[in-house]
Amino acid sequence: MADTPPSRLNAAAARWAAGRDAGGQHAQAQGGAHAHADASAQAHDKPDAGAVHAEAPAPDLATADGVRAYLAGTAFASAGVEPLSGGTANFVYRLQLRTPHAGHATLVLKHAKGYVKDYPGMAFDVGRQVSYEVAALQRVHAWLPRDAVVTVPAVFLFDEAAHVIIMEDIGAGTDLKTLLKSGNVSPAAAAQIGAAAGAFLGALHRWGTGNKEVCAAVAGNEQAKMLTAWAFYERMESTLVGPNAPPKLRDPPLDVSEEDLVAVRRIAEETARACLAVDDTFVMGDFWPGNLMVRLDAAGALERIYVVDWELAKAGLHGVELGQFCAEMHLLRRCLPELCGVTASAALKAFLDAYKPDDEVARSAVVRWGAHMVVLGARVEWGDKALSRAVVLEGVRYVVDTVSLFD
Numbered sequence: 275m276a277d278t279p280p281s282r283l284n285a286a287a288a289r290w291a292a293g294r295d296a297g298g299q300h301a302q303a304q305g306g307a308h309a310h311a312d313a314s315a316q317a318h319d320k321p322d323a324g325a326v327h328a329e330a331p332a333p334d335l336a337t338a339d340g341v342r343a344y345l346a347g348t349a350f351a352s353a354g355v356e357p358l359s360g361g362t363a364n365f366v367y368r369l370q371l372r373t374p375h376a377g378h379a380t381l382v383l384k385h386a387k388g389y390v391k392d393y394p395g396m397a398f399d400v401g402r403q404v405s406y407e408v409a410a411l412q413r414v415h416a417w418l419p420r421d422a423v424v425t426v427p428a429v430f431l432f433d434e435a436a437h438v439i440i441m442e443d444i445g446a447g448t449d450l451k452t453l454l455k456s457g458n459v460s461p462a463a464a465a466q467i468g469a470a471a472g473a474f475l476g477a478l479h480r481w482g483t484g485n486k487e488v489c490a491a492v493a494g495n496e497q498a499k500m501l502t503a504w505a506f507y508e509r510m511e512s513t514l515v516g517p518n519a520p521p522k523l524r525d526p527p528l529d530v531s532e533e534d535l536v537a538v539r540r541i542a543e544e545t546a547r548a549c550l551a552v553d554d555t556f557v558m559g560d561f562w563p564g565n566l567m568v569r570l571d572a573a574g575a576l577e578r579i580y581v582v583d584w585e586l587a588k589a590g591l592h593g594v595e596l597g598q599f600c601a602e603m604h605l606l607r608r609c610l611p612e613l614c615g616v617t618a619s620a621a622l623k624a625f626l627d628a629y630k631p632d633d634e635v636a637r638s639a640v641v642r643w644g645a646h647m648v649v650l651g652a653r654v655e656w657g658d659k660a661l662s663r664a665v666v667l668e669g670v671r672y673v674v675d676t677v678s679l680f681d
Contacts, residue, residue: 471579
């Protein structure tokens, strides 16, 4: 029998359902939360080695027509396939199902290529983009209470061969960064969002500390570790001086003392090594406002937050993850004060109050906060040249002065 996409997908769906039926009983999760799992066993579709492959080429899942063909004849056959914007790494679509699945009329399909969608010249391990994300989503979804205000999408199918995840459609919502920039959120709601996000991240980090099972599930995601080390620490010094500095910082060259450059170099090297070495603390890997999908009720109060895009889940440093979120919130209030100065500040304060970092995590977080400002302050269009340069120099002070204070 030919190994066509529908037969392969139906086989994967059957295995996934069997895994759920075999082990889908609710269990008590670590940390006291009532667990719930839509899928308790990973289903990997691996065609028989001797299977005769169909002559027709496999559908191109980088297109809506290809996705429609891939799903035809399966339980996920769709009348409509809508490409979704927002992500840079993967191809994401909303499926209008011909027949509801598990009570859902729509689902979301995520497909990974061996490159970053928006940067085809940048190669990325496909395993990073699907296997680790599924592993993280399954375990976090099972750990969280059903009524959690901050949650993650449920996974309904993982087709390893095609690098496809089919998951819950979280519906209407706006990512936190866009919501704050719109000005359509009250300070009270912003504080609610910040408190909920901080409580979630703090609980996630506590649950993931020393959690051998979840750390083992993402242990192979070394590329995610290397990406963090390179993007925010190994690029710090070259952002400030030299030919690789962003154009806004080269004319004229930034006034950074040699003493500060030496300190930046030392801190960057130390932190990059720590990012690569850690193996016993689980992190989401990309916890920033753009990955928090917020749903408000009719009165403008917080209803729910979905944390999405877990492909960088790994063993990591808590402070590095904390600092990423803090830096982005600070940049919003620093660079767009008229739009979201008050609301971003309210959200950030509530976030930190709920997370409650200890001194070690706080030190690491502020260093990442500063590194984020240095590396992205002039690479992301936060404002004009003068503002970008000021943000970068402030980032240097966050890095250097914080380390001096804690040391």
